[in-house]
Amino acid sequence: MLQNIRIILINTFHPGNIGSAARAMKTMGLIDLCLVSPKRFPASEANSMAAGALDVLEKARLFDTLDEAIADCSLVIGTSARTRTHSFSRPMLSAEQCAAQLLSESRQSPVALVFGQETMGLTNSELEKCHFHTSIDANPDYPVLNVASAIQILCYEIHKASLKSDCADNNEKPEQEYPLIKELELFYEHLETTLTDIDFIIQQHPGLVMTRLRRFFNRARPEVKELNMLRGILVAAQKTAKKNS
Amino acid sequence: MLQNIRIILINTFHPGNIGSAARAMKTMGLIDLCLVSPKRFPASEANSMAAGALDVLEKARLFDTLDEAIADCSLVIGTSARTRTHSFSRPMLSAEQCAAQLLSESRQSPVALVFGQETMGLTNSELEKCHFHTSIDANPDYPVLNVASAIQILCYEIHKASLKSDCADNNEKPEQEYPLIKELELFYEHLETTLTDIDFIIQQHPGLVMTRLRRFFNRARPEVKELNMLRGILVAAQKTAKKNS
Numbered sequence: 496m497l498q499n500i501r502i503i504l505i506n507t508f509h510p511g512n513i514g515s516a517a518r519a520m521k522t523m524g525l526i527d528l529c530l531v532s533p534k535r536f537p538a539s540e541a542n543s544m545a546a547g548a549l550d551v552l553e554k555a556r557l558f559d560t561l562d563e564a565i566a567d568c569s570l571v572i573g574t575s576a577r578t579r580t581h582s583f584s585r586p587m588l589s590a591e592q593c594a595a596q597l598l599s600e601s602r603q604s605p606v607a608l609v610f611g612q613e614t615m616g617l618t619n620s621e622l623e624k625c626h627f628h629t630s631i632d633a634n635p636d637y638p639v640l641n642v643a644s645a646i647q648i649l650c651y652e653i654h655k656a657s658l659k660s661d662c663a664d665n666n667e668k669p670e671q672e673y674p675l676i677k678e679l680e681l682f683y684e685h686l687e688t689t690l691t692d693i694d695f696i697i698q699q700h701p702g703l704v705m706t707r708l709r710r711f712f713n714r715a716r717p718e719v720k721e722l723n724m725l726r727g728i729l730v731a732a733q734k735t736a737k738k739n740s
Numbered sequence: 741m742l743q744n745i746r747i748i749l750i751n752t753f754h755p756g757n758i759g760s761a762a763r764a765m766k767t768m769g770l771i772d773l774c775l776v777s778p779k780r781f782p783a784s785e786a787n788s789m790a791a792g793a794l795d796v797l798e799k800a801r802l803f804d805t806l807d808e809a810i811a812d813c814s815l816v817i818g819t820s821a822r823t824r825t826h827s828f829s830r831p832m833l834s835a836e837q838c839a840a841q842l843l844s845e846s847r848q849s850p851v852a853l854v855f856g857q858e859t860m861g862l863t864n865s866e867l868e869k870c871h872f873h874t875s876i877d878a879n880p881d882y883p884v885l886n887v888a889s890a891i892q893i894l895c896y897e898i899h900k901a902s903l904k905s906d907c908a909d910n911n912e913k914p915e916q917e918y919p920l921i922k923e924l925e926l927f928y929e930h931l932e933t934t935l936t937d938i939d940f941i942i943q944q945h946p947g948l949v950m951t952r953l954r955r956f957f958n959r960a961r962p963e964v965k966e967l968n969m970l971r972g973i974l975v976a977a978q979k980t981a982k983k984n985s
Contacts (some may be wrong), residue, residue: 519889524879547884632894632903634769639792644764647885651876651893690858710880 497657499601501527502646503564505621506612510535514544514552515643516610521548523650524657527605528555529564561609561621566677570606572597573617573625574645576638586627593629594652598660606676608649623709626716669690672719682722683709689729692736742839742902744846746772748809748890750866751857755780759789759797760888761855766793768895769902772850774809806854806866811922815844815851818862818870819890821883831872837898838874843905849920853894856888868954871961916965927967928954934974937981 508512513536517528525571528551532538536557545552558564565571572593588596597606609625611617622628631640631648651711672712687705690696696704717725747765751760758781759795762773773796775781781802803809810816816839842851854870856862862914876878876893878887883894890906932950933943941949962970 507928518884518886522878522885522889576898581758605772632900633767634899637792639763640892641763641791642768644889647889647892648896651878651896654879655877703873 496598496601497524498526499523499605499651500653501529501564501568501605502599502650503529503531503561503608503609503619504533504642505531505561505609507533507536507642508613509540510538511540511544512613512642513538513555514541514546514548516646517541517545517548517555519579519643519647519650521551522647523654524711525650525653526551526554528552529558529607531558531561531564532697533557545659561624562676562680563608563625565607566680567605567675568607569604569608569673569675570597570600570627571625571676572607572610572627572629573609573622574649575622575630576616590629590631590649590652593627593649594656597653598656600673603672610642610646623713626713629698630635630673655666673716674722678722679712682726683712685726685729687734689736691734692733741843741846742769742898743771744850745770745842745898746774746809746813746850746852747823747895748774748776748854748949749850749887750776750806750854750862752778752887753769754785755783755859755926756785756789757802757858757887758783758785758790759793762786762790762793762796762800763892763977764892766796767892768899769897770895771796771799772805773797774852775800776803776806776809778802789825796923797846806869807921807925808812809853810854810869812841812850812851812920813852814847814918814920815842815872816854816870816921817872817874818854818867819856819894820867820873821861829941833872833874835874835876835894835897836901838872838894839901841872842898843901845918848917855887855891868958872956899977917965919967923967924957927971930974934981936976 502516502525504513504516507530513530513533520526520528536555537552541552542549556564567710572588593608597608600606607631609617609621611621629649631638631645633640646714683705686708687696690704691698696702745761747761747770749761752775755778758773758775758778765771765773779798782797787794787799801809817833838853841894842853845851853874854862854866856866862870874894876890878885928950931953932941935949936943
């Protein structure tokens with residue numbers, strides 16, 4: 496399901512890189528390009544670098560925030576240079592594992608692969624929104640791929656994975672079914688309201704509670720059934736709070 | 741033996757692509773760049789696209805012909821778009837197979853991966869000098885990778901193969917030992933002389949004989965021992981010719 500695999504570029508500085516991304520995607524059969532607050536788009540440099548992939552560029556969608564761009568996705572993978580030290584841990588996938596995971600889950604809903612700004616990469620807060628991180632194995636002395644090259648390699652691995660999967664005629668659904676990001680957001684809202692109802696969060700001093708809880712649930716990745724169960728628990732907690740108020 | 745794997749670019753039109761090639765190579769641990777008659781080099785566009793890989797660019801060697809650039813290599817693989825129809829057949833390797841073959845044979849002598857001019861690719865006569873052809877699996881409706889992207893993907897596959905080979909600690913030599921291109925060239929000279937000595941080739945009308953023989957031997961890929969044996973046969977034939985003259 497290559498059409499369900501979305502490439503998201505955040506805050507792209509050089510419009511030419513957007514064109515190169517479109518071309519790299521089309522050479523590997525991908526068509527869904529989303530741009531979060533690019534510096535300049537549409538732009539002639541983007542068109543000229545896209546070459547025969549102008550159709551991908553023309554269909555590209557613009558968003559103000561990453562949250563909006565991933566709202567209907569069930570899986571989000573962020574790209575990162577391996578050398579970066581994180582203050583939090585996420586499973587790190589190789590490019591090959593990343594491709595297999597995206598392809599497998601794209602059978603039931605859109606999935607996203609996210610690239611950060613050219614020189615800075617993804618910020619910590621963007622990386623926290625991702626279920627997994629991926630990094631391209633490279634020369635440890637000079638792992639500095641430009642963003643167009645990184646997109647080309649990852650799209651190539653996705654295409655290779657799709658050929659393998661075609662060969663295996665492997666059409667069964669993945670075992671777990673995961674909620675969409677927008678469903679998770681509704682859960683977080685519900686969680687925050689409930690925690691306020693039960694006075695765990697004091698409205699004037701919310702502190703870091705929700706940030707920490709989001710980090711935890713994002714890493715734990717609840718399945719649809721588990722999320723429904725959690726929602727049930729919240730409803731019960733809210734009922735209890737109302738009775739006692 | 742990544743340092744024994746040579747990337748050769750022929751008649752490059754845009755100097756920026758030479759810089760991108762150097763960067764792509766260095767990110768994957770390759771350092772040996774050879775340029776055959778580039779349109780313009782050195783060039784500022786090459787330097788700026790090379791970014792942190794200026795050292796690879798500065799060590800790049802210039803050649804007038806492909807023959808000179810591959811003379812000390814034992815294996816030459818040419819890149820090609822799968823769609824091209826050839827008047828001759830060569831084994832076609834996937835990018836992954838190409839990487840494994842280059843890496844395996846690079847343990848004993850230099851090996852080369854050759855890229856043609858940006859829009860035209862390798863000419864038929866250049867492709868004929870190659871033992872194998874390789875093509876990157878891509879979208880059949882738009883398989884148009886730019887040369888920098890193609891170099892990036894193939895260098896990435898080579899780097900991946902080298903990591904695998906490190907893991908397996910696989911240090912045995914490949915089973916066959918192949919002659920260098922310059923040794924083959926000496927054989928072809930010897931062959932032509934001998935065929936002239938025995939009047940198979942008439943000096944005024946050489947015809948296509950040598951072209952066809954080169955094509956045959958290049959495809960057959962004689963090992964060192966076999967080439968020595970063939971040289972022995974030629975010596976014997978020449979002795980016979982002299983006796984009878």
